[in-house]
Amino acid sequence: MADVNRGNRPLSPFMIGHVYKPQLTSMTSIFTRITGNALLVAGLMITWWFIGLATGPEAFARADGFLRSWFGDLVMFLSLWALLYHTLFGIRHLIWDTGRMLEVDRSETYAIGAIIASVLLTIFIAVVV
DSSP: OOOOOOTTSOSSTTOHHHHOOOOHHHHHHHHHHHHHHHHHHHHHHHHHHHHHHHHOHHHHHHHHHHHTSHHHHHHHHHHHHHHHHHHHHHHHHHHHHTTOSOSHHHHHHHHHHHHHHHHHHHHHHHHHO
């Protein structure tokens, strides 16, 4: 017969914040997937710009005006960061695929370094270019 007395243990993992502690490596891995999908927005905006360029002056002026607006600048700046973040953590996944750097402390050190590097590289590229 099944044990009806289950004690004080949780019945399901829905209580993430109470029972399971998110790890830096898992959170950065999830965010890598999110940034990869978010880069589609920038890709669509750039595609719209090229289609406007090929279509005519009015369509180009509309697309170019949107891309050069404060919102377009913000999306492009954040997309630059997302591209760098996604690339650096994609490299981490390639390293993991070789069986290296699987220890928690080394992986967390890389994660912190990659987050800092993505921010610094974004600022550097935005200022210089």
